[in-house]
Amino acid sequence: MGPRPPDRRSAVRMTRPNPRHVAFDVIRAVTAEDAYANIVLPKLLANTGLDGRDSALATELTYGTLRSLGTLEAILEAASGRDLDRLQADLVDALCLGAYQLLYTRIPTHAAVSTTVGLVKAAVSPRVSGLTNAVLRKVAARDLESWIDRLSTGDRIADLALRHNHPKWIVEEFESILGPDETPAALAANNDAAPVHLCAKPGRIDRDDLAAKARGEAGRWSPYAVYLHGGDPGRIKAVATGRASVQDxxxxxxxxxxxxxxxxxxxxxxxxxxxxxxxxxxxxxxxxxxxxxxxxxxxxxxxxxxxxxxxxxxxxxxxxxxxxxxxxxxxxxxxxxxxxxxxxxxxxxxxxxxxxxxxxxxxxxxxxxxxxxxxxxxxxxxxxxxxxxxxxxxxxxxxxxxxxxxxxxxxxxxxxxxxxxxxxxxxxxxxxxxxxxxxxxxxxxxxxxxxxxx
CATH class of the missing domain: 3.40.50.150 (Vaccinia Virus protein VP39)
Structure with missing residues (x-):
C-alpha cells in the first residue's frame, strides 16, 4: 500500500464528536499524507473531546482498519468486482472502515453499513452512497473466515499474508527466521495491541513501588519493568516527574x-x-x-x-x-x-x-x-x-x-x-x-x- 491521492482531503464536519468520523479522518491522513496514526489520533481525540468508550471505539477502528488494509482491500475488490484504484481514494478508505466493522468487530451489520453510508454522504459524495451500501451489503454476506477461504489461492505465503494482514515479503522474512510452524503465531502477535510497559528508572524509584502506585504488575523479565493494564500512563505521577517512563x-x-x-x-x-x-x-x-x-x-x-x-x-x-x-x-x-x-x-x-x-x-x-x-x-x-x-x-x-x-x-x-x-x-x-x-x-x-x- 502506497499513499493514496488526496482527493477531497477535507475533514468530516462533525456537529458532535463521532468516533467513526475521527477514525476516518486519521485513516485519510495516513493514506493520503503519509501521517502517523499514533501522532494524529491523540490530537484528534483531544480536539473533539472524545473520551471513554467513544475514544476506545475510535482507536479500535483506526488501528484495526489500518492494520488490516491489505486484506480489507482484497475482500472489497472481490465484493465489488472493481479495481479499487479506479475509485476515489477517500471512498476506498471509508469502505475499508466499514468492512473492518463488519468483519472484525461485533458491531451489528445494520449499524456498520448505515453509519458508513452516512459518513460517505458527509465526507466523500452523496452520489456514491448507493455504491457504498451495495458493496458493504455484499461484504456482510460472508464472515471473515468465509472470505479468506474464498480468496485463498493455495500459495501458502500468500494465504498467510491474507489471513494475518501482512505483505507477502514480510511473511517470507519471518518464515526464513522462524520456519513454517512458528510463523503464523508471530504474524498473529503483530495484530495484537502492544501492551503498555513502564520502566522504573533505577535509583529514582523501585520497580515494586512503581507497580503498586501505578496499579500495575511487575514484569517477567526486566528488573525495571511494570505492566500497566489500563489508564493513561502520562497521569502516573512517577512518569510525569521523570522517575519512570513508558518503555517496552x-x-x-x-x-x-x-x-x-x-x-x-x-x-x-x-x-x-x-x-x-x-x-x-x-x-x-x-x-x-x-x-x-x-x-x-x-x-x-x-x-x-x-x-x-x-x-x-x-x-x-x-x-x-x-x-x-x-x-x-x-x-x-x-x-x-x-x-x-x-x-x-x-x-x-x-x-x-x-x-x-x-x-x-x-x-x-x-x-x-x-x-x-x-x-x-x-x-x-x-x-x-x-x-x-x-x-x-x-x-x-x-x-x-x-x-x-x-x-x-x-x-x-x-x-x-x-x-x-x-x-x-x-x-x-x-x-x-x-x-x-x-x-x-x-x-x-x-x-x-x-x-x-x-
Missing part, C-alpha cells in the same frame, strides 16, 4: 544488557550513538549514575536530540547533535550502544500502518547505514570495552549479517548476552539474543554484544 520491556532488557556486560578496565565513559528518542539513553543514564559513569548521547536529528534531553533530564547524560558515524575520539569509550535505525519489523504492533509502507528494498540502504554505525562503534570503543548492537527488527540482513561483518575484524569478539539468554527462555539466536512478541510479550528486539580485544 524488550527495550529495557537490551539497554541493561550493555550495562551488565563484563568489562575489563575503567567503566566511566558510555556512548549511545543513535540516541533518539531517548528511552534507552535514559535507562543507561540512570544505571551510569549509580556507578559514577556518564553517557554521551548522540543524535543526528535536532528535534530527536531535544527528545533525548527531555527523557534524560537530571541524569549524567550529555546530548550531542551529531552523526554517530563520525563522533568522538577513537578508543575513548568503555561501553557503546548502537541502537541502529532499522525497518522496525519487530514493532509492527505499535504502528499499524507501517507494514504497508515498508518495502523489501528499504532494507538494503538501512543495512549499509547499520554496518557503518557498528564500524564506527568498534573504532570508538577502547580495547577491553564492549558494544551492544541492537535493532527492533529480526531481519537477517539487519542483524546477523551486520554483526558477522564486524566479527570478521580480528580485534572484535562476541560476548554472550547472558543477562537475557540466561533469564528469558527461547531468547537465544546463535551467539546473540532475539526477543519476540509471541514468545516473550516484547517487541522483537535483537541484541549482539561485542568486545574489542586490541
Amino acid at each position: 520491556e524488550g527495550s529495557q532488557l537490551v539497554a541493561a544488557a550493555l550495562a551488565d556486560a563484563p568489562l575489563r578496565g575503567p567503566d566511566r565513559t558510555w556512548v549511545d550513538l543513535c540516541a533518539g528518542p531517548g528511552g534507552k539513553t535514559a535507562l543507561l543514564g540512570a544505571l551510569a549514575a549509580q556507578r559514577g559513569a556518564a553517557v554521551d548521547a548522540v543524535e543526528v536529528q535536532a528535534h530527536r536530540a531535544e527528545l533525548v534531553a527531555k527523557a534524560a533530564k537530571g541524569l549524567p547524560v550529555t546530548v550531542h547533535t551529531a552523526d554517530g558515524r563520525d563522533f568522538g575520539v577513537p578508543g575513548s569509550a568503555d561501553r557503546v550502544l548502537v541502537d541502529a535505525p532499522c525497518s522496525g519489523l519487530g514493532a509492527l504492533r505499535r504502528r499499524p500502518e507501517a507494514r504497508w509502507r515498508k518495502r523489501r528494498g528499504d532494507i538494503d540502504g538501512l543495512a549499509v547505514l547499520q554496518r557503518e554505525l557498528l564500524s564506527a562503534a568498534v573504532e570508538l570503543v577502547r580495547p577491553g570495552g564492549v558494544i551492544a548492537y541492537v535493532t527492533c527488527s529480526p531481519v537477517v540482513e539487519e542483524t546477523v549479517e551486520v554483526v558477522s561483518a564486524a566479527l570478521g575484524r580480528p580485534e572484535v569478539e562476541s560476548v554472550e548476552p547472558a543477562s537475557i539468554t540466561a533469564v528469558v527462555p527461547e531468547a537465544e539466536r546463535g551467539e546473540f539474543a532475539q526477543l519476540w512478541p509471541h514468545r516473550h510479550g516484547t517487541d522483537a528486539m535483537f541484541l549482539a554484544l561485542l568486545r574489542r580485544t586490541t
Whole structure:
C-alpha cells in the first residue's frame, strides 16, 4: 500500500464528536499524507473531546482498519468486482472502515453499513452512497473466515499474508527466521495491541513501588519493568516527574544488557550513538549514575536530540547533535550502544500502518547505514570495552549479517548476552539474543554484544 491521492482531503464536519468520523479522518491522513496514526489520533481525540468508550471505539477502528488494509482491500475488490484504484481514494478508505466493522468487530451489520453510508454522504459524495451500501451489503454476506477461504489461492505465503494482514515479503522474512510452524503465531502477535510497559528508572524509584502506585504488575523479565493494564500512563505521577517512563520491556532488557556486560578496565565513559528518542539513553543514564559513569548521547536529528534531553533530564547524560558515524575520539569509550535505525519489523504492533509502507528494498540502504554505525562503534570503543548492537527488527540482513561483518575484524569478539539468554527462555539466536512478541510479550528486539580485544 502506497499513499493514496488526496482527493477531497477535507475533514468530516462533525456537529458532535463521532468516533467513526475521527477514525476516518486519521485513516485519510495516513493514506493520503503519509501521517502517523499514533501522532494524529491523540490530537484528534483531544480536539473533539472524545473520551471513554467513544475514544476506545475510535482507536479500535483506526488501528484495526489500518492494520488490516491489505486484506480489507482484497475482500472489497472481490465484493465489488472493481479495481479499487479506479475509485476515489477517500471512498476506498471509508469502505475499508466499514468492512473492518463488519468483519472484525461485533458491531451489528445494520449499524456498520448505515453509519458508513452516512459518513460517505458527509465526507466523500452523496452520489456514491448507493455504491457504498451495495458493496458493504455484499461484504456482510460472508464472515471473515468465509472470505479468506474464498480468496485463498493455495500459495501458502500468500494465504498467510491474507489471513494475518501482512505483505507477502514480510511473511517470507519471518518464515526464513522462524520456519513454517512458528510463523503464523508471530504474524498473529503483530495484530495484537502492544501492551503498555513502564520502566522504573533505577535509583529514582523501585520497580515494586512503581507497580503498586501505578496499579500495575511487575514484569517477567526486566528488573525495571511494570505492566500497566489500563489508564493513561502520562497521569502516573512517577512518569510525569521523570522517575519512570513508558518503555517496552524488550527495550529495557537490551539497554541493561550493555550495562551488565563484563568489562575489563575503567567503566566511566558510555556512548549511545543513535540516541533518539531517548528511552534507552535514559535507562543507561540512570544505571551510569549509580556507578559514577556518564553517557554521551548522540543524535543526528535536532528535534530527536531535544527528545533525548527531555527523557534524560537530571541524569549524567550529555546530548550531542551529531552523526554517530563520525563522533568522538577513537578508543575513548568503555561501553557503546548502537541502537541502529532499522525497518522496525519487530514493532509492527505499535504502528499499524507501517507494514504497508515498508518495502523489501528499504532494507538494503538501512543495512549499509547499520554496518557503518557498528564500524564506527568498534573504532570508538577502547580495547577491553564492549558494544551492544541492537535493532527492533529480526531481519537477517539487519542483524546477523551486520554483526558477522564486524566479527570478521580480528580485534572484535562476541560476548554472550547472558543477562537475557540466561533469564528469558527461547531468547537465544546463535551467539546473540532475539526477543519476540509471541514468545516473550516484547517487541522483537535483537541484541549482539561485542568486545574489542586490541
